[in-house]
Amino acid sequence: MGKNKRNNKQQHKNKQQAATLPSASATETTTTTAKGKHATGNHNNHHQQQNSSVNNNINGTRFPTFNTKQRNELNALVLRLLELAHAVPSNANEEWKQYVDMQQLLQRIMAIEEPLQRHICMDASNANEKMRLAKVAAFSDWAKAGGIQTDCVEIAVFPGYQLGLRAKRDIAANEQVLTVPRKLIFSEEHLPESDRKLFSNFPLLTNFNLAYALVIEKVRGTQSSWHPYIEVLPARYNTVLYFSVEQMQRLRGTSACTAALRQCRVIARQYASMYKCAHIRNDSSVMASMGVLFTQHGLCYELYRWAVSTVMTRQNLVPREYFPPEANADDLKDSPISALIPFWDMANHKPGKITSFYGSAAQQMECAAQEAYKAGEQFFIYYGDRCNADMLVHNGFLDPDNRKDYVNIKLGLSPTDPLAEQRASLLARLNIERKAELRVLPAPDYISGELLAFVRVFNMSAAQLEHWHSDPERTVDLLHIDCALETDHETRTWQYLYQRLKLLLGVFEATQGALEASLPDGGAAEKLQALQVECNEQVEGGGLPQRTELEIDLMLLQYRRLEKQILAEALQYAQERCKV
């Protein structure tokens, strides 16, 4: 959500760490005894009871377990999932096939896990906004008792946004609207000391830790002090983890596809790794302890994707207060942690400026109004700069008026290019890698400075490279549209950009989703409108579970339209520049 930009570096670090989350090796085998029970270490003795139909979790509440046949099938599915999720696809077709195969396994896993799912996470009581709204009074009382302060906003339903915040009275621009004290900010720091120790192993994997902590509190149910908050959270999300294969198909050929598939792969791998540690591998590694804790809390894929999606769509960063005894406090002191901020996280996004900050002195999240509001209007906050591809993949919605939108295209120097090293060292002066994702921008900018510079360097002759190397101070000129270049070099640059954009649009059109392709010219816009009306009617009629399906369809159609528009306008611009 509205992250403080100062924390971007940290997020990058976290992402890097997420990619190296320890996971079980896919080559180990199940250790099954003659009776079909797994040989277990001290930490997972509860598996001894797996032939019974219910099991006790650590809170003493009971949840369904699986018989040996089901457990063996689950084990085999998870091992296959893990094996698939570890493979690194070498091209887009392989990546797609990997995703489809993984989804098939996950569908089967979810089918077997269904009794657990029903018991632990997905009661139908939060399937729509009206049902969530019914729990808002209890949540608001809890929030007030815990010290959340606001006299000017309340939670309400807003078609197209699910729940949101409504101004109870006129609010002035910059007026403080809401404060949430630290003790009501949910993070890994609220776990009991015994559970907290587990997180000390991956202190920078803060998103993962938060999802983990949320699973635990969710399963504690009414015993959790966070219950009133967890009760008002959505039952499902529009994140890529909930897309059907047909829906994901509509992202093919777009710049968001690889990130969306990667996200699904990473989450499937995390789930499968923990499952394996809990149910299959018998050792005392850190992951095994974490896996067992999950098992004791009734881990199933549905619960995990729900927790991860809750974190993806609602988290913010706050300063760390707990420093695990084993960790070097100096290393962690500037690394914030992911947190859920009750009440504040009901605010929806609108372009503007960031007005939510953590106040260290008062130890609370403080949110001010980015503009004036009249009583009854929806109160919005700005979540921060993100392109629509990122919003779609990580937040499960789009901003059609996104002033910070762009489309990334991948470019790279060929290893067989005899001038590759000279080009790479010139690009390095501009902090551009030899393989890079570079931005195509909406009008009136069209081509980012970095993209232009890359293509200029890519098209330099040996003599031109030598010339630009000889004058380091001038290198930055390559980022500017009006950089003085030889005419034929500039023409080659724009021709290259033109061809590249044309190619991308060609792929885009060739992969047009079934929905759009089946419509006559202009049909996409009509379908978009029809879907919007249908969604709104469903919200007004009380909402239905399939509403989220429609919302995802709508979002995908919108996304394709927005990306295509950026590429098409840039293509036209490049064509004009070719003529200059």
Ligand SMILES: C[S@@+](CC[C@H](N)C(=O)[O-])C[C@H]1O[C@@H](n2cnc3c(N)ncnc32)[C@H](O)[C@@H]1O
């Ligand atoms: C932090 S939550 C905001 C509260 C949320 N609407 C709810 O019902 O709980 C963020 C989620 O709200 C929705 N959302 C926020 N801003 C939106 C917008 N401008 N358009 C559509 N959906 C939005 C998206 O589903 C997003 O993932």
